[in-house]
Every structure is written in C-alpha cells, then in structure tokens.
Amino acid sequence: MDSFVFLGFGLDAWITIITVLGMFTVLLFTKLRSDVVFLCAVGILYVTGVLDAKEALSGISQTSVAVVGVLFVVIAGLMYTGVLQWIVKHLLGTPDTYTKAVTRLMLPVAALSSFLSNTTVVALFVNIVKMWSKKLGISPSKLLIPLSYASGMGGVCTLIGTPPNLIISGLYEEKTGEAMNILATTIPGLFCLAVGVLSIIAMRRLLPDRKAPEDAFEEASDYTVEMLVPSDNKHIGMTVGELGLNTVHGGSLIELRHFDDERILSPVPDDEPLMGGDRLVYAGQIGELLELEQTHGLVNADHHVFHYSDATRGEHTLRTAYITFGSSLIGTTMGSNGFEKEHKLTLVAVSRRGNRIEQSPREVVLQAGDTLLLESLNELKADTKAMSRDLHFFDSEEIPNISWRTLASSVVMIAMVALSALGVLPLLQCAILAVFAMFIFRCCSPEQAMRSINWDILMIFACSAVLGIAIQKTGIAERMATGILDICGTNPIVVMTAICFAGTFITEFISNTAAGAMFFPIMYEAAEKLGYEPFPFLIALMIAVSSSFATPIGSPTHMLVYGPGGYRFSDFLKIGLLMNLIILAANILIVNLVYPLTPLP
Numbered sequence: 001m002d003s004f005v006f007l008g009f010g011l012d013a014w015i016t017i018i019t020v021l022g023m024f025t026v027l028l029f030t031k032l033r034s035d036v037v038f039l040c041a042v043g044i045l046y047v048t049g050v051l052d053a054k055e056a057l058s059g060i061s062q063t064s065v066a067v068v069g070v071l072f073v074v075i076a077g078l079m080y081t082g083v084l085q086w087i088v089k090h091l092l093g094t095p096d097t098y099t100k101a102v103t104r105l106m107l108p109v110a111a112l113s114s115f116l117s118n119t120t121v122v123a124l125f126v127n128i129v130k131m132w133s134k135k136l137g138i139s140p141s142k143l144l145i146p147l148s149y150a151s152g153m154g155g156v157c158t159l160i161g162t163p164p165n166l167i168i169s170g171l172y173e174e175k176t177g178e179a180m181n182i183l184a185t186t187i188p189g190l191f192c193l194a195v196g197v198l199s200i201i202a203m204r205r206l207l208p209d210r211k212a213p214e215d216a217f218e219e220a221s222d223y224t225v226e227m228l229v230p231s232d233n234k235h236i237g238m239t240v241g242e243l244g245l246n247t248v249h250g251g252s253l254i255e256l257r258h259f260d261d262e263r264i265l266s267p268v269p270d271d272e273p274l275m276g277g278d279r280l281v282y283a284g285q286i287g288e289l290l291e292l293e294q295t296h297g298l299v300n301a302d303h304h305v306f307h308y309s310d311a312t313r314g315e316h317t318l319r320t321a322y323i324t325f326g327s328s329l330i331g332t333t334m335g336s337n338g339f340e341k342e343h344k345l346t347l348v349a350v351s352r353r354g355n356r357i358e359q360s361p362r363e364v365v366l367q368a369g370d371t372l373l374l375e376s377l378n379e380l381k382a383d384t385k386a387m388s389r390d391l392h393f394f395d396s397e398e399i400p401n402i403s404w405r406t407l408a409s410s411v412v413m414i415a416m417v418a419l420s421a422l423g424v425l426p427l428l429q430c431a432i433l434a435v436f437a438m439f440i441f442r443c444c445s446p447e448q449a450m451r452s453i454n455w456d457i458l459m460i461f462a463c464s465a466v467l468g469i470a471i472q473k474t475g476i477a478e479r480m481a482t483g484i485l486d487i488c489g490t491n492p493i494v495v496m497t498a499i500c501f502a503g504t505f506i507t508e509f510i511s512n513t514a515a516g517a518m519f520f521p522i523m524y525e526a527a528e529k530l531g532y533e534p535f536p537f538l539i540a541l542m543i544a545v546s547s548s549f550a551t552p553i554g555s556p557t558h559m560l561v562y563g564p565g566g567y568r569f570s571d572f573l574k575i576g577l578l579m580n581l582i583i584l585a586a587n588i589l590i591v592n593l594v595y596p597l598t599p600l601p
Helices: 011-027 034-047 063-079 083-091 098-113 118-136 141-155 163-176 186-202 217-220 337-345 405-422 427-440 445-454 455-473 476-489 493-507 511-530 537-545 554-562 567-592
Strands: 224-228 250-258 279-284 318-322 346-351 371-377 392-395
Touching: 011 034, 011 337, 011 455, 011 476, 034 455, 063 163, 063 224, 063 405, 063 427, 063 445, 063 455, 083 098, 083 405, 098 118, 098 141, 098 186, 118 141, 118 250, 118 554, 141 186, 141 554, 141 567, 163 511, 186 537, 186 567, 250 346, 279 346, 405 427, 405 493, 427 445, 455 476, 476 493, 493 511, 493 537, 493 567, 511 537, 537 567
Parallel strands: none
Antiparallel strands: 224 279, 250 279, 318 371, 318 392, 346 371
16 A cells, blocks of 8 residues: 555645645535534545544643634634724724725735734625715725725735734744744734725726625615405405415415414414404515405505515514525525525515626525515524525624723733734633633623634535645655746746745635645755755745635625625626735735845755
C-alpha cells in the first residue's frame, strides 16, 4: 500500500485529494450543513489512516480556534450594550453625493470589521443602509454590495478581523514558534481598502440599480381581503377543509375570527367549522379572492384587516425575510412544505427581484433570494433563530439600550487589542481577560455569551486546520509547490501572485477559512523552496483568500445583502471579477513594499 504511487502521489495523498474534492462538491451542490460535511471529511481521513487520532483532533486544541470562540463572547458584549448601534447612528450622516455616501459607509464598516465578525457588522447595517438609501434617494443595490465588500476588506486589516487570518497566523506560529502581531496585516489591508473604495466609486456604473424587494410590498397597499360569512350561508357547519377554504384560487387563508370568540386562529386548521358572522382573512390577488362571493357565498367586509405599513398592529406582527442560499425551502412551495405550521406563521406575499409575484403566495415555487412577507400573532412570535438556516429576517427584536456599559465594553475591546498589539500578553490571554471584564461589567450575561458562540463556525474552523495538516503530511503541498515553481519559475513575486490568484478563485466557492488552511502549506512550501522567509507570502495569502467579490456564495456577507438588494447572480460577476484583479494587484504591490522579501539564513 505504501508503494502505491500514481502521478507522483501516494495512496494517502489520493485519499486526501478525493476527500477534499468530494467535500467541495457536496458543499456546492447539496444543502447539507457545512460543519457536518467538514467533520465527515476529517472522519474519512482518520478512518482510512491518513491521519492518526492526535492529528484528527488537533484542530480542536489549536490556539486560533480558541481565540475565535472567545471573541464571539467579546462581540456579544459589544452587541448587547449597543456599541455598534451607537457607531452607526453617529457616523453615516447625510452626504450629498454618491461618492461621499460610499465613503461614509465603507470606512466605518471596514473599521468595525477589523475587530468584529464581518457577518455581524453587515447584518446590523443591512436594514440601516436600506433606510438610509431612501433618505438619500439612492437605490439600496448601489450601496449593499459596497457594504459587503467593505466588511471583507476591513476584516483583513487585523489578525482577529477574519478567521483565515487567525488560522494562517496560528499555523505559522506552530511551524516557526513565532507569533504574528495582531496588526501585522494592518498597513497592507488599509492600502487594499483604499484601492477598493476608489475602485467602487470609479466603477459605480457596474453596480445594478435594482428596486428593493420590500418596495413591492409597500407599493401594493392591499395584500389581504377580509370576507364575512353571512348568517344565512348554506355552508355553515361545514369545516374549512371540506369547503377547500384554506387554499383558494388566487390566495390562501391566513386567519379566521369567530363571531362569538375573540380568539384568532392562525394558521387555520382544516377541521375548524364555519359559523355565521365569521371573518376570514385572505392573502393573495385581491381581485381573484373576491370571487369567493360567488363560489362560497361570502361577502366583502367593510375594511381590510391590515396593510404592510401596520407592521405591528394589535395582535399581528408582519415581518420580512429572504430565503438564504442552501435553504431547505428552495424548490418547494409553502403550501406543501409544512414550514408555516411548524413555525406558527403565515406567508402573505412573495417578492422576487423587487417585484411582487402575482399569484397565490403559497403556490409560488421559492428561490434563493426571494423576499417573503410573513404574518404571525404576537403571542406566537416566530423563533427566528430556529429558522436561521432557511430565512434571514431583516429586522431584529433585540434593541439594546445605550448606557455606561456601552462605554465599558468599548474600553474593554480597545484594551484587548492594545495589550495584544504591544506584546504585553498573547492574544488568547487578552481575549479571555476581555470576556471576564464583559461579565464583571455585566455587558452580557453568561447565557447571552453562550448563545453568541457560533459552534458551526468553530467546527469548520477546527476541521479546516486538520485538512491543512493532511495536505501537508501527505506531500500534496510539496508536490503542488514544486509544480507551481516548474510553471512559474523561480521569481518569488510571480509565484506569490500565482498562489494568491488560485486562493482568490477557490474562495469564491468555498469558505475563506478552508481556503486559508489548504493554501497555507502550499504557500509555505513554495516560499521555502525559493529560499525566502514565508512571512510576506503568508500576509499576501491572508488578503487573497478573503478577497472574494465575484459570486454571492463567496462570502456569508454577500448572502446577507443578496436578497435585500434584489440582486441577480450576474450582478456580482460584473463588478466582482474586476475587483478581484484590482485587489490582487494592490495586495502583491503593498505586501512587497511593506515586507520586502528576505532570503532564508
């Protein structure tokens, strides 16, 4: 078995290659959870003997993984004390040109993303940018892509700004015993950010001018029609199911009120009997719904029960959400998937690329990026966290109060960064002390802290590091590095550019964390074979694997803005491909200026 060699790779190497390629395929073409897919890949490498138990479990014990987990709690302290909300409120202002608007948006977002999760920052800004764009008279689609790009470019400015920086720096420390400074990527990152902002301004014509999806809801005041059951209706006593009233031509029944009962039934069960004086509320195409007067003897009530502008009227809550990539709802209809019943809500309307779909909402075959108008009773508030894999809600029910704790959490964060940057304490120790301080000042509770930890991301992070070890151990990294040198020659800048270009391309389709872990050994081996210190090569790699601009699946932040911006897949390609090339060139230039290549001793 050990003697097996094919195309220069041994059996263990081929098992690793097939496992990694299979993992990518599953992630791209199925809806399986990413953390489960990564965990299965590591399991295959362990069971087949490519990795021993210590190596397979080494990702969990990595310092960089622990840092990410602890930082989730620090970020929770900032969120629950309203730091981010305060910054947003006081920084955007009212610029009078698009250039000023983009600058006022991208710079604060990049600054926040340098220290916080860029996904958290974008999630906070999405609704604010939508409202801000209306105030400025600019289409949200002109600002939401720059919002997502800014978060990615800001994240590379510090080691804690994005997971790939932490995983690459952690692997570098394991290889060399030297820890990177938390601000090692700051100057290159700021330069690329400046180039990125200027590029967005120069290429603004490539940004689409799309209608916001919820505008389709706001422009149509009538979503619902209320039908009354006359006391002499011949169908009284029959059930809703027997009469086929739950789903009718042109719409669906979203609630029922009995004449002698203050309760509101929503969703309405099929076995609910119809009584005189009942009020039935339908959503869909109003003209077609009024045909119920002829078909079922119902009459139109005096007024509509609610409109979109009455977002929280009495017993009702109307909320908007968009369907995320990988959602189990894609390709199904609400009338067949049981989602409404499971989460105690009702679909009122569907918008696609800014236009309301004029058919019964529950009959629409749902697509990624569709915006849904959902209704639920206040007493049955939908658990948005339970639906987070399928839907992303535009609003947030957690509105923190600005208080002295807002200042306290800010000071704690600044102190953490300063102590680490000055080399007083290692980053992990600084982060743990920051968590203790957040608890002492009651910036967040232990329960809130535990809820804030994204275990999915931690699992992907740990497994990515293990896959990187397998790539190096099996000789794949060395062979790939040799192959790149054979193609590109011995010019270190050409080799650096080639590997960074490959990293930028790969990260359009897989997580940047996985790309960073897998390209680390290749870049490290290539630098050593050329006879240079790997440090500058790895700084360039950090920026490259976080520079995914060309596809909406290239970054979680792109997915956050895809639905709200009413974008199409091609919208990212038009401007993103150019951005990839521009930032790659800026990256190689600035890294070689700030960190000149140094021959190995």
